Amino acid sequence: MNDDDLGHEHEGEGERKGESPPPPEGDLSMLGAFVDDELPPDDRAALQARLCADPQAAARVAAYRAQKAALQALCDGALVAGERASPDDVPQAFDAAPSVLVLRPRAPWWWRAGIAAAWVAVGAGLAVALTALVPRLAPDLAPELVAGATPEAFARRADVAYAVYSPEQRHPVEVGAADEAHLVAWLSKRLGKPLSVPSLAEYGYALVGGRLLPGNSGPAAQFMYENDAGERLTLYVGASSTERGAVRLLRDGNRRTFYWSTDRMGYALSGPQTEPKLRAIALDVCGALGGKPGQW
Template sequence: MSEQMQTVNEDELQAYADGQLDEKRCAEVAAWLASHPVEAGRVEDCRRQNEALHALFDPVLDEPVPPRLQRPAPASWHGMSLLRHAAVVAWLTIGGTIGWFLHGTQDVHSGTTMAFVRQAAVAHVVYTPEVRHPVEVGAEQEAHLVAWLSKRLGVSVKAPHLSEAGYELVGGRLLPGSSGPAAQFMYQDGRGQRLTLYVRTDGGDSRETAFRYARENNIGVFYWIDGPLGYALSGDLEKTELLKVAQAVYHQLNP
């Protein structure tokens, strides 16, 4: 193996995942990844997340311009529509995408809470299509899964049992959150329909116990704060159906 092949750095891995390498270097990195399965899996996760982000947020380009933004564009924006410029800015700043993701939500909360909801939805879109590796730890190791996630989050977490609602635990995984580790539990019904429960610490205002709802691109999210934890249940279900499951989750966590 050449010296060049031995020195694939993080920037190149990210550029490879984003499709930004030239053809020659792309082939070299692909060959390197073939003998480094751990890094290959990480790069594939990045690609899936990119695809999920595009699926969630590209439609902003087709949205009508909100009335509050219908102002004359500065001269420096000549040749670019206001909406398209806003979309570019949104891709570069998390705050921009949060508002669009929550388009149609009646309850507006802090940017921190909105980021949490967005992270839950993106994680749902990224991992629910997986066939071979939808979770890190399967339901057959539930006790280990719960103990591991509780240790990493620094607070006791539970995996609700939702068989009465028609869903069985698939397993779970550890995810990065905006203020520390987060957990994701995945559930599936007899038709293969999947739901995910995203759990994070530092829930903010513990008084916000009521369910809140957001929906974009067929992904509904019910979210709520319970003491030190924030929960977000995501799924491609009608609001009333998702609410039933969210209530079942809440009662499981608060018997």
């Protein structure tokens, strides 16, 4: 096989796999530094938050880690072989490391195109069939599947957002409380529904500000509060496929998140407080945002 054939072979493999264009060089460098534990703590935390919402980047990080582990295992095996050999045999010990060259026969382009078209047709047929069957087989689950998320997944996004931004000192929010009117108008426009910021003054918490975040199926908003002791709470808001859902609890380490839905909007209050205290605040916030006592 000559160089031209090898080049066509690589092109054929790329077509069969349906690879997307490579990400920017800076993005690859950052992911590599993340795998090698070379990122500053703030950058690492921000990238961890991004990986939760970017399956492609998360898959690339997993591939980098697997590649790193394989290379380390190969090098360790070669070093062990070198230690067992005499000084004159060290080059031969490293040469003994296995290497495999796999040559695949190249299929004609019309064959590859036909296979690809067949898979597209099969995928389209399955999508149509599932769309028709899911509401009949599981009517209670269908709205959640259409939205692409469950209430618990919504709560976990809120918990991750709290874990990422609540420790931040210099940039905890995008828009501060001094511009509360602008903050509420901006986030209401992005979420497509009028929002309001409940007051937590009676619990000793003042509004710090808020930011725009990615949600399960669209944009989400996060409002941050802080008390005199420096403790913080966050209220995470986003669209929900559920008309009305009861207040429930998600635990993660020393963090607690109470979440619910009202009028197809999901809400999640996260904080480090004990469950009874945070639950009391969550029920108060639920009522302030239109929730009914039946949800409690």
